[in-house]
Amino acid sequence: QVQLVESGGGVVQPGRSLRLSCAASGFTFTTYAMHWLRQAPGQGLEWVAVISSDGTKKYYADSVRGRFTISRDNSNDTLYLQMNTLSRDDTALYYCARDGSAGWGSHRHDKWGQGSLVSVS
Amino acid sequence: DIQMTQSPSSLSTSVGDRVTITCRASQSIISHLNWYQQKPGKAPKLLIYGASNLQSEVPSRFSGSGSGTDFTLTITSLQPEDFATYYCQQSYYTPITFGQGTRLDVK
Numbered sequence: 001q002v003q004l005v006e007s008g009g010g011v012v013q014p015g016r017s018l019r020l021s022c023a024a025s026g027f028t029f030t031t032y033a034m035h036w037l038r039q040a041p042g043q044g045l046e047w048v049a050v051i052s053s054d055g056t057k058k059y060y061a062d063s064v065r066g067r068f069t070i071s072r073d074n075s076n077d078t079l080y081l082q083m084n085t086l087s088r089d090d091t092a093l094y095y096c097a098r099d100g101s102a103g104w105g106s107h108r109h110d111k112w113g114q115g116s117l118v119s120v121s
Numbered sequence: 122d123i124q125m126t127q128s129p130s131s132l133s134t135s136v137g138d139r140v141t142i143t144c145r146a147s148q149s150i151i152s153h154l155n156w157y158q159q160k161p162g163k164a165p166k167l168l169i170y171g172a173s174n175l176q177s178e179v180p181s182r183f184s185g186s187g188s189g190t191d192f193t194l195t196i197t198s199l200q201p202e203d204f205a206t207y208y209c210q211q212s213y214y215t216p217i218t219f220g221q222g223t224r225l226d227v228k
Contacts, residue, residue: 035217045157045165045208047217059215062122095164100155107212108155110176112164 002026002111004096009116014087020116022079022096027111029077030054033099035109036070036081038092038118048094049081052104063089086120093117123147123211127220133228134204140196142223144209147190153213154192156185159222160205168207169194199225 008020022034036048049060049070058070069082079096093115100108124147134140144154152172157165167176169185172192182197196203204227209220 044222045159045210045219047210047219050215050217061216100167100170106170107153107215107217108167108170108210109157109165110167110170112166114164 002098004098004111004113006094006096006113006116009094009118011119011121012086014120016086017082017084018086018118019083020081020094020096020118022081022113024077024079024096024098027098028102029072030074031102033057033104033107034070034072034079035097035099035107036068036079037095037097037109038090039095039115040089040092043092046092050099050107051079053102057104083118086118088120091118091120122216123150123214123218125209125211125218125220127207127209127223129223130221131224131226134199134225135228136199136201138199140199140203140225142194142207142209144187144192144194144220145190146192146211149189150211150213152188153211154185154187155210155212156183156194157208157210158203158205159208165208 003025005023051070071080097109098111100106100110154172156169159165206224
């Protein structure tokens with residue numbers, strides 16, 4: 001079955017960097033766009049970034065553009081989120097999620113990981 | 122950015138009730154509207170996509186309707202496992218945006 005497993009979260013000081021990983025299995029990773037989303041404690045859902053199946057298209061939320069970079073390694077079925085210049089506002093549970101259809105453009109999320117907690121303090 | 126506004130923010134309901142949650146987009150998103158259910162400590166789960174399409178393995182008591190700017194999620198005959206928070210999401214434009222959520226709790 002489809003599995004998405006995030007890792008790399010932790011406690012980090014403001015201004016520092018962190019890289020999240022998401023290991024995918026149970027589906028053909030190379031045919032799906034992938035997303036990062038986040039949820040601050042007690043708050044709603046916020047979309048962070050999307051990357052196309054081949055890695056050539058990337059889009060970001062205004063709140064992270066210029067600080068975060070989404071990337072993928074299709075040879076190892078892994079998604080990444082490099083987070084630089086972190087602030088307390090970035091404290092959240094970070095989810096990776098599969099796009100809802102093969103190819104590009106559905107921008108819905110049909111499979112989610114369990115999340116990786118990032119705490120900036 | 123497209124703003125998504127859900128109502129109500131919370132709803133006290135009972136098992137067996139019919140529940141309707143509304144979601145309004147700040148501009149037309151055609152039918153690019155999705156609904157998610159989130160239970161405490163769990164990742165969200167996709168229920169409805171494209172405004173009215175039931176995601177695989179989601180019970181038929183869930184349904185969605187609407188187009189343009191106004192959408193609804195309906196749960197007929199609420200079950201105990203349906204007490205959760207529900208989010209609408211527009212997937213027509215980036216940045217993808219969510220409503221603020223509607224929490225269903227026990228009356």
